[in-house]
Every structure is written in structure tokens, then in C-alpha cells.
Amino acid sequence: MSPRKALDDEPCPVARSVDVIGDRWSLLILRDAFDGMRRFGDFQRSLGVARNILSDRLRKLVEAGILETRAASDGTAYQEYVLTIKGEGLFPVVVALRQWGERQLFARGERHSELIEKSTGQPIPFMSPKAGDGAELAPAETEVRKLR
Template structure:
């Protein structure tokens, strides 16, 4: 097996992204942050993950600029983890994973959580890649131009 390239030398954006946020716990921390979680204990209760693993993922996400720490909003001595603008830009990724899971991992009629638009109270529409003219882009209509 060839040695793995250091992430900062990898020319593929997908590979760099997966290296940073592609493990189960990092993505679920980001998901929970979008749901409003901010404290270590809340993440741990939600995820059921070991403290050392959660601590590692939170540090990794803070170091990458996806989360930042700030003093607790209630004035206690705790710190809270909040999404940065960079972290907030992961929202379409979380939505895409959610929608893929809804489509492929649940039986017809099986109950699951639903992401709704707060303004309308209705589920958000399905996300699809679009061309500049608004038409749906299928994989066969795209290509990756690799770095030589």
C-alpha cells in the first residue's frame, strides 16, 4: 500500500475535507452544534461518546476553525463551543447527508427526524447540484480536472 500523502499536500478537496470532518464523531459534533448544542456535557450525552474521543474531536474542530470556544452565555465558568462562519458553511454538507439517509436508509413509512424551515413549518426541499441556468446537474454532466 503506498504511503498516505500528508493532508496539506493532497490536491483533492474531497480528500482534505474527509480527513478533517469525515469521521463519525466530528460530523455528529457539527450536526449537534447546528442543533444548538454548545457544552461538552451536552455533546457527550447526545452522542454517548467517550470523553477522550469527544475532547479530541472538539480540539480538532477548534484548531481547524470550524468551532470556537467562548465563555458560557449563562455567566458560569464553563466554556461553550460555537460554530464559526467556516463551520456554518458545512450546513449544506450535513443537509445532503441527511437527505441521502432519508432517501436510502429508511423503509417507506419508517419514522425519522425531519429538518424543517422555521418560517413555513414544512420540510426543506431536496438539495440537488444545479448548473448556472438552474438545471439539475447529474454526475455524467460533470468532470474533475485533476492537478497534473
């Protein structure tokens, strides 16, 4: 079997994005990073993933510029994985997946986690695409335009 082709020439932003962050473990690593997790052992305990898979996904996220490694903040010999500005830009993606899951994958009253605003303790508002005037956009009200 030949190696999977990189999508560097792919004109679709969704395809390129999925190529970088579209597998289960990468998205769950990002979720944990947004929750403040930084160390390999903490990611492994949280995810229950094999060390070699975790190591591979962390390496790929670092190579993609989504995470960077730093010396541990407590002065130990460990290294930490920290979100870059590029990685922090994925926050709306993770929030959108979370909110879709809350609405579509849980029965009414079923126990689940929710994302809250620290200053108010309230759940964050549902994210949705908006028109220039602030009105919510339905899929039928949009189209993809190919750019050169």
C-alpha cells in the first residue's frame, strides 16, 4: 500500500483541515489542550491511548504548528505541549463540535459536560454562521466560491 498523498495542492479548506486535525486522537488532544493539559502523561491518562499513537499525533500537531514544545514550567525535565496562536484558532472548531454533540448525541436530561463562561458561570451561547446583518444563516443561504 502506498503512503497517503498529502493534500498540499487540495483547493478545499475543509479537506486540508481534516488532513491535519481530522482524526479522533488529534481532536481529543486539542480538546484536552484547551482544558489546560500540557504533559504527555496527562494526555495519555485522559485519553487512554497507546503511547506510540499519542506520540505520533503530538508530533504531527507540532509539525503542523498547532502545538509547540516547551520546557516544563515547573523546572522538571519534562516537556510540555502548548497551543500556538494557530492552535488557539481551532477553539471555535472544538466548540462547534461540542455544541453539535450536545444537541445531537445526548438524550434530554442525559448527563454530559458543558462549556461555560468563567466570569458568569453560564453556558456559552450556541455558535452559528451569521450574515453581515447578524441574522443566522442556513446552509441553503450559502455557496462555495472557488478562488484563484
